[in-house]
Amino acid sequence: MNSRTIEILLVEDNPGDARLTLEAFKEGKVSNNLTVMGDGVEALAYLRRQGRYANSAQPDLILLDLNLPKKDGREVLAEIKADEHLMKIPVIVLTTSAAEEDIARAYTRHANCYITKPVDLDQFLRVVQSIESFWLTLVKLPSQ
Amino acid sequence: MQALKDCASMISLSKLAHDHMLVVFFVYGLAFFLLGTAILLKQDKRSSLKLRSLLLLLAGFGLLHGASEWSDMFLALGETYWTPFLFRIIKTIGFYLGLGSFVFLLAFGLRSVALDRSRFKWLERASVIVSLLFAAVVTVHGIRTGLSTQWYVTSGVLMRYLLAFPGSLIAAAGLFRQSQSREIKEINSSAIHRNIRGLAAVFVVYALLAGVIVPQAPFPPAAFINYSSFENVFGLPVQIFRAACSLLAALFVSGLLNAFSAITYGDLEKQVQERTSDLAKANETLLRDIAARKRVEQELTSKAEELARSNAELELFAYVASHDLQEPLRMVASYTQLLARRYKGKLGAEADEFIGFAVDGATRMQQLIQDLLSYSRVTSRGKALNLTQSETACNSALENLRESIKESKAQVSVGPLPGIIADATQLTQLFQNLIGNAIKYRNERRPEISISARPNGSEWTFSIQDNGIGIEPKYSERIFQMFQRLHTRKEYSGTGIGLAVCRKIVERHGGRIWVESQPGRGSTFIFTIPRAERTEK
Numbered sequence A: 001m002n003s004r005t006i007e008i009l010l011v012e013d014n015p016g017d018a019r020l021t022l023e024a025f026k027e028g029k030v031s032n033n034l035t036v037m038g039d040g041v042e043a044l045a046y047l048r049r050q051g052r053y054a055n056s057a058q059p060d061l062i063l064l065d066l067n068l069p070k071k072d073g074r075e076v077l078a079e080i081k082a083d084e085h086l087m088k089i090p091v092i093v094l095t096t097s098a099a100e101e102d103i104a105r106a107y108t109r110h111a112n113c114y115i116t117k118p119v120d121l122d123q124f125l126r127v128v129q130s131i132e133s134f135w136l137t138l139v140k141l142p143s144q
Numbered sequence B: 001m002q003a004l005k006d007c008a009s010m011i012s013l014s015k016l017a018h019d020h021m022l023v024v025f026f027v028y029g030l031a032f033f034l035l036g037t038a039i040l041l042k043q044d045k046r047s048s049l050k051l052r053s054l055l056l057l058l059a060g061f062g063l064l065h066g067a068s069e070w071s072d073m074f075l076a077l078g079e080t081y082w083t084p085f086l087f088r089i090i091k092t093i094g095f096y097l098g099l100g101s102f103v104f105l106l107a108f109g110l111r112s113v114a115l116d117r118s119r120f121k122w123l124e125r126a127s128v129i130v131s132l133l134f135a136a137v138v139t140v141h142g143i144r145t146g147l148s149t150q151w152y153v154t155s156g157v158l159m160r161y162l163l164a165f166p167g168s169l170i171a172a173a174g175l176f177r178q179s180q181s182r183e184i185k186e187i188n189s190s191a192i193h194r195n196i197r198g199l200a201a202v203f204v205v206y207a208l209l210a211g212v213i214v215p216q217a218p219f220p221p222a223a224f225i226n227y228s229s230f231e232n233v234f235g236l237p238v239q240i241f242r243a244a245c246s247l248l249a250a251l252f253v254s255g256l257l258n259a260f261s262a263i264t265y266g267d268l269e270k271q272v273q274e275r276t277s278d279l280a281k282a283n284e285t286l287l288r289d290i291a292a293r294k295r296v297e298q299e300l301t302s303k304a305e306e307l308a309r310s311n312a313e314l315e316l317f318a319y320v321a322s323h324d325l326q327e328p329l330r331m332v333a334s335y336t337q338l339l340a341r342r343y344k345g346k347l348g349a350e351a352d353e354f355i356g357f358a359v360d361g362a363t364r365m366q367q368l369i370q371d372l373l374s375y376s377r378v379t380s381r382g383k384a385l386n387l388t389q390s391e392t393a394c395n396s397a398l399e400n401l402r403e404s405i406k407e408s409k410a411q412v413s414v415g416p417l418p419g420i421i422a423d424a425t426q427l428t429q430l431f432q433n434l435i436g437n438a439i440k441y442r443n444e445r446r447p448e449i450s451i452s453a454r455p456n457g458s459e460w461t462f463s464i465q466d467n468g469i470g471i472e473p474k475y476s477e478r479i480f481q482m483f484q485r486l487h488t489r490k491e492y493s494g495t496g497i498g499l500a501v502c503r504k505i506v507e508r509h510g511g512r513i514w515v516e517s518q519p520g521r522g523s524t525f526i527f528t529i530p531r532a533e534r535t536e537k
Helices: A015-026 A040-047 A073-082 A100-108 A121-138 B002-019 B021-041 B050-076 B084-114 B118-144 B149-180 B182-187 B190-211 B227-234 B238-343 B349-380 B390-400 B402-408 B424-440 B498-508
Strands: A006-011 A032-037 A061-064 A091-095 A113-116 B386-389 B411-414 B419-422 B448-456 B459-465 B513-517 B523-530
Touching (some): A006 A015, A015 A121, A015 B238, A032 A040, A061 A121, A073 A091, A073 A100, A100 A113, A121 B238, B021 B050, B021 B238, B050 B084, B050 B149, B050 B238, B084 B118, B118 B149, B149 B182, B149 B190, B182 B190, B190 B238, B227 B238, B349 B498, B386 B390, B390 B411, B390 B419, B390 B424, B419 B424, B419 B523, B424 B448, B424 B459, B424 B498, B424 B523, B498 B513, B498 B523
Parallel strands (some): A006 A032, A061 A091, A091 A113, B411 B448
Antiparallel strands (some): B386 B419, B448 B459, B513 B523
């Protein structure tokens, strides 16, 4: 098993949702470090280690909400997948939207998977568990 | 002195008349001709008055009598003027013309008296027959006696007694009767009344002048009351008075016919006026109607716009409800659930209970919002109606309900179901809600559910019958209303949206839905959908 701490970047503007995701990952078995960015511009700056993020860690996994201030999730996704340094990082779109249009557009822009946030906490916890067991345990991620 | 002068003038008048008997007869005959021609010329076919057609008989009388008088005029030229043969011929023709004229007068009188009652027809016919018999008898007698002068006098006198006198009186009575008829009364014209009564009076006088005052004959009363005795009393030959009568008659008839024409034209004019005013009224109504319709149309357009706007607002509300309302609610629900998860049993039993209520409330609220959304989506997200196999939709519903059917060991039978014009997704939802309810509201027995459809006129009637707990009839309307429930959440879960959605779906398809049920005896939910045949493409 991978014993090193997994770096996760969560791009989510709602602190409540961010905290909930954080709490869900806390309950997980895999040791992880979850960083939260509140908008698209900040998230890209973090990923590109710009400005105050010069020393930031390259995440192993990105959880991306679609509705973000400043630069929304769709643009962030497109920029990540167009950036040769970032394109290999798996991006999981985690959003409340279940619109088919959003789903299709996300995959067109090479999202690695698309998950609609369940309303119910138990289901949400199960989703996070699934992410953990699949993306952080089963899947072989590219080395840093 | 004065009386003497009058007497002198009378004598001179009498002398004048005697000297110019030709003129008297001419005027006399002319007066009758005037009567006849006036009637004939003034006949107006547009008039439907009965009296007007009766007057034709009077015209016959006038013309024949005029001719008869003129034959007398020729005779007045004196026996010596003619050959004895011609004299006789003229005399005979004059006699028969007079006879004929009186027959017409009698017929006119009788028909006038009878009004329009056909049962008096025999009387009229009888009178004609009697007249003809009289003529025949007289003629036979005349031939036998070789048309002697005596024969002329006797038959002339008899003709006047038997035909002229009753004919004229009956004519007067008939006219009087006519003036009382409904037809004339309805016209209510003083001119007509005046002229009819005047004419009647003339005929009364004429009855005396022509039917009583006769040539002198050797038998009573002609022996005493005759032309010469009349002239002795009145100083003038009776023919002058008869001519005056006939002129008066012509005057009255002319006035009468003029009045008739005026009424006919008046009627026509009135009709035209009525039509015109009716038309104007209709036109006005039409204009008003058009204006009203335009107003209604405008109202309709503005209502439609309003409705579209309110619909758009509702859609927006639905969107807001689904996204913006959901978001904070999700927070409340999630964190209370997280609280429950992390701190259950650590904060004390009371805290656990409170957290339990908070979680329950939040989840229920979420469910309500979801239900509200699914209700509003029936119209806002409804798809176009296409030919759909209801059996396929029903089977999809059963597939979705597989778990609960298995769990409840429900026995479901599906009869042959038709193809209908419907939204397949909604039809599935409809079946699913109804069959789901049938399973949900079961009693201790094993659920038996049968789904069937039968044609009924222009629609299909679907029924979903169960053997469950049933519903009291007084609630059969309430259950279709949004969020109306008959049971506590402990007994049966749910928000009470299922049947409201069902009704909305059925109504969107142009049908109706209702329930027939008795508590403890199961329920049958029935819905109708218009038949596909006619709208199928």
